[in-house]
Amino acid sequence: MRVLVTGGAGYVGSVSVERLVEAGHDVVVLDDLSTGHAAAVLPGVRLVAGSYGDETATAALLERERIEAILHCAARSLVGESIADPARYYRDNVAGGIALLDAARRAGVGRFVFSSTAAVYGIPDATPITEETHSGRSTRTAKRSEPSRAPWAGTARPTACAASRCATSTWPGRASATARSTNPRRT
Numbered sequence: 001m002r003v004l005v006t007g008g009a010g011y012v013g014s015v016s017v018e019r020l021v022e023a024g025h026d027v028v029v030l031d032d033l034s035t036g037h038a039a040a041v042l043p044g045v046r047l048v049a050g051s052y053g054d055e056t057a058t059a060a061l062l063e064r065e066r067i068e069a070i071l072h073c074a075a076r077s078l079v080g081e082s083i084a085d086p087a088r089y090y091r092d093n094v095a096g097g098i099a100l101l102d103a104a105r106r107a108g109v110g111r112f113v114f115s116s117t118a119a120v121y122g123i124p125d126a127t128p129i130t131e132e133t134h135s136g137r138s139t140r141t142a143k144r145s146e147p148s149r150a151p152w153a154g155t156a157r158p159t160a161c162a163a164s165r166c167a168t169s170t171w172p173g174r175a176s177a178t179a180r181s182t183n184p185r186r187t
């Protein structure tokens, strides 16, 4: 399958690219390199520098590369910055996410996986967290809104959506080590 990985030069995205290539998929990375590193992208994988929030350019990229699925790992996720400049986070993560979903719809891409976070559960009453666990209080507005927004994007065309709620920061690997080396604390 031809997969676009947004944020593929970042920590989660770069490891995901490695796993997708290992599994035999053709991968294209879209990353604005704001916190990511070109060196973290697996050699041989095409890196397109740009923002997923640019709906027109992203739709053109999806069509040009005949993308069949999107793994959305790009985000702003620095805790301190999000508190100092929340508007930027709403604009980039929430409005940008809508632009990406609209680009996917325009290009006819029907598969979408969102890199969410276990932080949506807050402090759960019990662990391990299961599919039945209710999400708790969280300041992660994009995380709480996007999984429910994604199916809405499919009203004009059926869209398979999923949210991957990652809870680890310790994946080993060449690319993740590169990305992690300058990665301040995030949730």
Ligand SMILES: NC(=O)c1ccc[n+]([C@@H]2O[C@H](COP(=O)([O-])OP(=O)(O)OC[C@H]3O[C@@H](n4cnc5c(N)ncnc54)[C@H](O)[C@@H]3O)[C@@H](O)[C@H]2O)c1
Binding pocket: 006, 007, 008, 009, 010, 011, 012, 013, 030, 031, 032, 033, 034, 035, 036, 037, 050, 051, 052, 053, 073, 074, 075, 076, 077, 092, 096, 115, 116, 117, 118, 165, 166, 167, 168, 169, 170, 179, 183, 186, 187
């Ligand atoms: N690191 C973790 O352990 C962890 C845990 C749970 C959830 N997550 C989630 O996974 C996602 C990625 O986290 P990360 O730790 O890999 O962050 P990261 O900063 O390492 O990677 C994000 C990537 O997105 C890129 N990017 C940012 N805005 C962009 C834009 N508008 N257009 C294109 N590219 C853009 C950055 O340059 C960077 O390469 C986030 O949504 C985060 O909340 C991460």
